[in-house]
Amino acid sequence: xxxxxxxxxxxxxxxxxxxxxxxxxxxxxxxxxxxxxxxxxxxxxxxxxxxxxxxxxxxxxxxxxxxxxxxxxxxxxxxxxxxxxxxxxxxxxxxxxxxxxxxxxxxxxxxxxxxxxxxxxxxxxxxxxxxxxxxxxxxxxxxxxxxxxxxxxxxxxxxxxxxxxxxxxxxxxxxxxxxxxxxxxxxxxxxxxxxxxxxxxxxxxxxxxxxxxxxxxxxxxxxxxxxxxxxxxxxxxxxxxxxxxxxxxxxxxxxxxxxxxxxxxxxxxxxxxxxxxxxxxxxxxxxxxxxxxxxxxxxxxxxxxxxxxxxxxxxxxxxxxxxxxxxxxxxxxxxxxxxxxxxxxxxxxxxxxxxxx
Amino acid sequence: xxxxxxxxxxxxxxxxxxxxxxxxxxxxxxxxxxxxxxxxxxxxxxxxxxxxxxxxxxxxxxxxxxxxxxxxxxxxxxxxxxxxxxxxxxxxxxxxxxxxxxxxxxxxxxxxxxxxxxxxxxxxxxxxxxxxxxxxxxxxxxxxxxxxxxxxxxxxxxxxxxxxxxxxxxxxxxxxxxxxxxxxxxxxxxxxxxxxxxxxxxxxxxxxxxxxxxxxxxxxxxxxxxxxxxxxxxxxxxxxxxxxxxxxxxxxxxxxxxxxxxxxxxxxxxxxxxxxxxxxxxxxxxxxxxxxxxxxxxxxxxxx
Numbered sequence: 001x002x003x004x005x006x007x008x009x010x011x012x013x014x015x016x017x018x019x020x021x022x023x024x025x026x027x028x029x030x031x032x033x034x035x036x037x038x039x040x041x042x043x044x045x046x047x048x049x050x051x052x053x054x055x056x057x058x059x060x061x062x063x064x065x066x067x068x069x070x071x072x073x074x075x076x077x078x079x080x081x082x083x084x085x086x087x088x089x090x091x092x093x094x095x096x097x098x099x100x101x102x103x104x105x106x107x108x109x110x111x112x113x114x115x116x117x118x119x120x121x122x123x124x125x126x127x128x129x130x131x132x133x134x135x136x137x138x139x140x141x142x143x144x145x146x147x148x149x150x151x152x153x154x155x156x157x158x159x160x161x162x163x164x165x166x167x168x169x170x171x172x173x174x175x176x177x178x179x180x181x182x183x184x185x186x187x188x189x190x191x192x193x194x195x196x197x198x199x200x201x202x203x204x205x206x207x208x209x210x211x212x213x214x215x216x217x218x219x220x221x222x223x224x225x226x227x228x229x230x231x232x233x234x235x236x237x238x239x240x241x242x243x244x245x246x247x248x249x250x251x252x253x254x255x256x257x258x259x260x261x262x263x264x265x266x267x268x269x270x271x272x273x274x275x276x277x278x279x280x281x282x283x284x285x286x287x288x289x290x291x292x293x294x295x296x297x298x299x300x301x302x303x304x305x306x307x308x309x310x311x312x313x314x315x316x317x318x319x320x321x322x323x324x325x326x327x328x329x330x331x332x333x334x335x336x337x338x339x340x341x342x343x344x345x346x347x348x349x350x351x352x353x354x355x356x357x
Numbered sequence: 358x359x360x361x362x363x364x365x366x367x368x369x370x371x372x373x374x375x376x377x378x379x380x381x382x383x384x385x386x387x388x389x390x391x392x393x394x395x396x397x398x399x400x401x402x403x404x405x406x407x408x409x410x411x412x413x414x415x416x417x418x419x420x421x422x423x424x425x426x427x428x429x430x431x432x433x434x435x436x437x438x439x440x441x442x443x444x445x446x447x448x449x450x451x452x453x454x455x456x457x458x459x460x461x462x463x464x465x466x467x468x469x470x471x472x473x474x475x476x477x478x479x480x481x482x483x484x485x486x487x488x489x490x491x492x493x494x495x496x497x498x499x500x501x502x503x504x505x506x507x508x509x510x511x512x513x514x515x516x517x518x519x520x521x522x523x524x525x526x527x528x529x530x531x532x533x534x535x536x537x538x539x540x541x542x543x544x545x546x547x548x549x550x551x552x553x554x555x556x557x558x559x560x561x562x563x564x565x566x567x568x569x570x571x572x573x574x575x576x577x578x579x580x581x582x583x584x585x586x587x588x589x590x591x592x593x594x595x596x597x598x599x600x601x602x603x604x605x606x607x608x609x610x611x612x613x614x615x616x617x618x619x620x621x622x623x624x625x626x627x628x629x630x631x632x633x634x635x636x637x638x639x640x641x642x643x644x645x646x647x648x649x650x651x652x653x654x655x656x657x658x659x660x661x
Binding site for chain 1: 358361362365369459463466467468469472560564565566567569570571572574575576605606609610612613614615617618619620621624
């Protein structure tokens with residue numbers, strides 16, 4: 001019995017070796033490691049759509065294997081290493097929590113190229129890439145200020161990390177550029193993903209009088225509640241119009257495809273370099289879902305702002321901006337530098353919430 | 358405002374109460390099924406599928422109940438017939454349920470669900486305040502109340518319930534008395550599965566009418582904890598479920614209101630308050646010991 005098992009194992013191993021060897025000769029492997037499932041309706045789904053676009057763009061030159069639901073932590077390193085051993089030429093690891101694992105595996109496999117999403121640790125063969133989501137938040141804030149009758153919006157936040165705080169501030173800045181007295185209520189769900197809790201947070205905010213809802217959590221539950229209660233809302237990460245055809249004003253849609261194609265082309269051409277990329281609306285790494293459920297003048301304003309951000313004429317974080325306690329942060333005309341934004345741990349004036357530490 | 362808050366609390370507490378009372382019956386029969394989370398998520402996906410395919414959310418609820426019960430049958434077969442370890446099998450059931458439901462539900466992702474409509478009692482629902490809260494709810498709420506009352510009666514007032522508790526306390530003696538231990542336990546496991554399935558149906562048809570993978574998000578584990586902290590008493594499970602739901606909703610309101618307490622602390626409150634309250638109401642060690650099923654989790658092989 002034992003011999004049989006060994007023989008079987010040897011056969012399987014040989015077959016596996018043969019097949020992967022044969023593939024390596026034909027096509028370059030560009031691999032993906034996901035934190036969630038590819039159908040999560042938000043973050044990971046957006047990455048997987050990017051992967052599919054990439055596969056289509058280089059149909060006969062590459063293949064794009066992926067691993068789903070890889071937990072952040074020790075398992076991530078094992079999963080990434082498995083990808084590296086299987087002959088991947090480039091590996092995209094698409095969650096902030098994969099950062100340290102990616103760094104470790106990148107050191108072990110100097111010939112493999114690594115790309116880590118939303119992190120800040122790079123290396124000779126490890127690039128990072130991120131999206132300026134805050135640009136979209138600013139546009140949403142402007143729309144909210146125009147559309148809200150009460151001048152009060154609700155924000156469902158996940159965790160108090162700089163990425164989320166930056167989004168809240170950008171939203172408030174956009175809103176204040178239209179209505180200086182605009183107020184923002186924030187509720188921390190302390191989760192990325194819990195439809196029930198997200199819905200509860202949405203209900204609590206609506207019961208306290210907000211008439212516009214925006215979210216930085218992953219499911220369409222808040223959009224659904226907004227639709228049911230007859231108020232307006234913004235989608236997150238994916239176009240959520242299906243959950244609220246008469247509710248969604250617009251959504252920040254992550255579109256990683258163009259970036260994946262650009263980097264894979266560089267890999268195939270041999271021009272790949274380790275870079276730390278933070279792209280925005282102008283690069284097409286995020287797009288705004290169609291502006292719906294709003295009058296034409298609001299739509300025109302949103303489109304104009306989007307164009308200004310794309311052309312570089314407008315940077316959402318341009319002074320004068322005060323911190324929440326009223327102390328000065330940016331002088332008139334001064335622009336926030338990327339370092340401050342990426343480490344943002346304070347609110348700006350007008351946010352009606354105490355930032356959890 | 359108060360009415361709106363209470364309505365939200367009812368929606369949040371109902372799935373916990375239903376799943377916990379089902380597990381309570383399973384555990385009273387001496388079987389520890391840690392697979393509540395897995396059965397709940399299977400119920401959620403079956404309910405959504407049933408509702409989507411037939412167009413009737415009510416049939417969806419039925420599918421959820423059947424789905425949960427059938428899935429628990431797997432646990433029953435493994436632990437009761439094959440006498441595998443209950444803890445390990447329960448954990449495996451949860452993992453299997455989360456994976457399997459994702460597979461089944463893959464094509465339902467992103468489809469807006471149909472909400473289960475409330476059953477409106479004429480006249481009664483017109484009573485101010487009380488009417489909308491108690492007489493204009495969907496069927497899962499009425500079932501949750503019926504389950505608590507029914508299970509309480511069954512366990513402490515009926516002969517069959519007495520026999521079942523006897524099995525949970527000492528399966529050897531119960532067997533010697535001629536009670537069919539294995540058959541009763543099978544039924545208790547399936548009852549627990551059916552309740553977990555119903556709780557799942559509430560999630561995907563009432564709470565958030567949609568299907569998302571892993572949408573139970575740990576509620577099965579909370580239900581499990583409620584049973585223990587409620588010292589296996591139905592009305593305490595009910596109280597625990599509502600305390601947990603209420604504190605969970607009120608902390609969100611406190612945040613939106615801007616009371617300036619760190620949100621991490623507020624997020625912890627439902628767990629802390631529920632545990633403290635339930636420990637206080639079940640503080641009598643003697644009655645707690647009497648209520649704890651002594652054979653809980655122990656394997657039983659009938660001698661032939």
